[in-house]
Amino acid sequence: MTVPLVSYLALEPEPHLVAQECAGCGARYFDRRNACAACPGTDFRPAALETEGTVRTFSIVHMAAPGVKVPFVAAVVDCGGTRVRANLINLPADPEHVHVGMGVRLAVYSLGADDQGTEAIGFGFEPVKQED
Amino acid sequence: MSADSIWVLGIHMTKFGKHKDKDLTDLASEACLGALKDAGLTMAQMQVMACGNLMQAATGLGQQVQKQIGQYGIPVFNVANACATGATALRTVMMAIKAGEADFGLAVGVEKLSGAGLLAGGTRKETSGEWRPNGRFGAVAPLDGLVGTETMPGVFAQVGLEYEHEYGGTSAELFARISEKNHAHSTLNPLAAYQKRFTLAEITGDMMIAYPNTRPMCSANTDGAAAAVLVSGAKLATLDPDQQRRAVKISASVLTTDPYEEGCQVLPNVNTLTRNAAAVAYEQAGVSPDDLNLVELHDCFATAELVHYDNLMLCPPGGAVDFFESGAPWRDGRLPVNVSGGLQSKGHPIGATGVANVYEVATHLRGEAGPRQIEGARVGLTHVIGLGSACAIHILEKSA
Numbered sequence: 001m002t003v004p005l006v007s008y009l010a011l012e013p014e015p016h017l018v019a020q021e022c023a024g025c026g027a028r029y030f031d032r033r034n035a036c037a038a039c040p041g042t043d044f045r046p047a048a049l050e051t052e053g054t055v056r057t058f059s060i061v062h063m064a065a066p067g068v069k070v071p072f073v074a075a076v077v078d079c080g081g082t083r084v085r086a087n088l089i090n091l092p093a094d095p096e097h098v099h100v101g102m103g104v105r106l107a108v109y110s111l112g113a114d115d116q117g118t119e120a121i122g123f124g125f126e127p128v129k130q131e132d
Numbered sequence: 133m134s135a136d137s138i139w140v141l142g143i144h145m146t147k148f149g150k151h152k153d154k155d156l157t158d159l160a161s162e163a164c165l166g167a168l169k170d171a172g173l174t175m176a177q178m179q180v181m182a183c184g185n186l187m188q189a190a191t192g193l194g195q196q197v198q199k200q201i202g203q204y205g206i207p208v209f210n211v212a213n214a215c216a217t218g219a220t221a222l223r224t225v226m227m228a229i230k231a232g233e234a235d236f237g238l239a240v241g242v243e244k245l246s247g248a249g250l251l252a253g254g255t256r257k258e259t260s261g262e263w264r265p266n267g268r269f270g271a272v273a274p275l276d277g278l279v280g281t282e283t284m285p286g287v288f289a290q291v292g293l294e295y296e297h298e299y300g301g302t303s304a305e306l307f308a309r310i311s312e313k314n315h316a317h318s319t320l321n322p323l324a325a326y327q328k329r330f331t332l333a334e335i336t337g338d339m340m341i342a343y344p345n346t347r348p349m350c351s352a353n354t355d356g357a358a359a360a361v362l363v364s365g366a367k368l369a370t371l372d373p374d375q376q377r378r379a380v381k382i383s384a385s386v387l388t389t390d391p392y393e394e395g396c397q398v399l400p401n402v403n404t405l406t407r408n409a410a411a412v413a414y415e416q417a418g419v420s421p422d423d424l425n426l427v428e429l430h431d432c433f434a435t436a437e438l439v440h441y442d443n444l445m446l447c448p449p450g451g452a453v454d455f456f457e458s459g460a461p462w463r464d465g466r467l468p469v470n471v472s473g474g475l476q477s478k479g480h481p482i483g484a485t486g487v488a489n490v491y492e493v494a495t496h497l498r499g500e501a502g503p504r505q506i507e508g509a510r511v512g513l514t515h516v517i518g519l520g521s522a523c524a525i526h527i528l529e530k531s532a
């Protein structure tokens with residue numbers, strides 16, 4: 001059995017992210033909603049995001065709380081006009097290998113199994129163009 | 133002076149730095165007593181008080197300070213508003229005076245942060261024995277480090293590189309040079325926590341915290357307090373000429389939050405709420421960015437200072453890199469920015485910051501800044517931003 005790291009990561013049929021879209025104004029969110037922050041709407045519908053996008057901004061984090069593996073690349077990825085917070089993965093965490101505007105695509109990986117044998121699946125974005 | 137105007141009558145800040153033997157009450161009391169003395173008044177004349185502190189916000193600190201410096205039964209507003217906490221205390225007192233409930237009021241901000249380290253993203257625990265969805269994202273594990281970063285250096289690094297994405301022209305070295313400027317400025321400020329000039333190589337070669345921010349490019353966690361006594365224009369007109377001469381007019385006081393925009397809940401948008409606050413502040417004060425003689429803006433990280441040149445309209449949209457490259461924000465430039473040394477060297481005791489930047493500007497407008505005086509300063513602007521978000525801008529003017 002597998003569970004996604006977050007409820008907005010759908011694993012089937014292919015891994016993709018699902019935003020909650022306000023039925024009134026189209027604003028998109030990833031968290032549990034009480035109402036819309038952009039209009040008076042309270043109705044939401046699921047909206048599947050494109051799995052490819054571009055890096056809008058990033059930082060290479062070298063200092064973090066104990067237990068967080070560093071360095072890692074934190075980023076905001078623009079997926080067809082919807083911005084997503086994610087790590088950039090499957091690339092070296094140095095400024096020579098990451099830049100704003102680079103093309104990336106969703107990738108998932110195992111976070112390991114818990115005591116009951118359930119496997120958690122994490123996600124990140126990897127470069128579309130792999131280096132040789 | 134118009135009757136409904138509001139003025140800084142007295143203002144004081146403690147030295148920022150390590151104050152091992154002083155608690156919050158000691159530091160706040162020192163700032164309050166200093167501001168009252170500077171105003172030529174006593175606590176007995178205060179009619180309202182606001183006390184800003186973030187990390188111990190639930191402790192009724194304003195009352196604790198009153199128990200040391202004067203209990204006269206006046207209302208206290210204990211406020212917390214992220215890094216805009218001190219400015220919010222100031223604005224709270226202003227609103228009480230504006231509402232006609234008081235002629236004199238005292239605003240104080242204080243924090244003890246020495247040795248605090250990272251202030252966010254510290255929530256990660258060892259994974260428990262079961263992957264169980266939790267919280268608003270249905271997360272089965274703490275997300276910091278797995279889904280981006282919650283650390284402030286990392287968030288503000290992304291704010292800076294987002295500017296690169298929008299306009300281009302930045303580099304890791306450019307951000308480091310902004311920090312070089314502020315550390316150079318700090319050498320003239322005896323109240324700054326650090327007064328050390330760094331070479332560019334020392335800054336870029338220091339410990340990387342969150343690219344492109346190295347350690348000297350991050351605000352310094354320090355202890356400190358700052359306080360201001362405010363007075364209505366009507367009351368000021370009855371005070372003696374020397375008090376009137378040294379009074380500094382608060383021409384604008386604005387507090388904003390971030391309006392909804394695509395992506396603002398993914399990475400905090402520190403730009404729009406600052407632009408909104410700046411637009412209202414310039415209109416309230418009847419001044420334009422060209423009229424400013426100095427600016428103290430929220431350089432919590434070197435990457436943040438760059439975007440605020442633009443947000444505060446010190447340059448045309450997209451022109452922040454050119455503004456910096458022109459030398460304008462150096463203390464001998466066209467529009468000096470952070471001549472105090474800024475948060476990177478003066479220090480950033482969160483609750484105090486939004487009063488301390490008013491202290492800096494007011495001191496220049498009074499012509500009392502000593503070796504770091506910006507000659508002929510008549511109009512200045514202060515800016516703070518707290519993530520969440522809250523932005524406060526004050527425009528100050530020398531009395532006629």
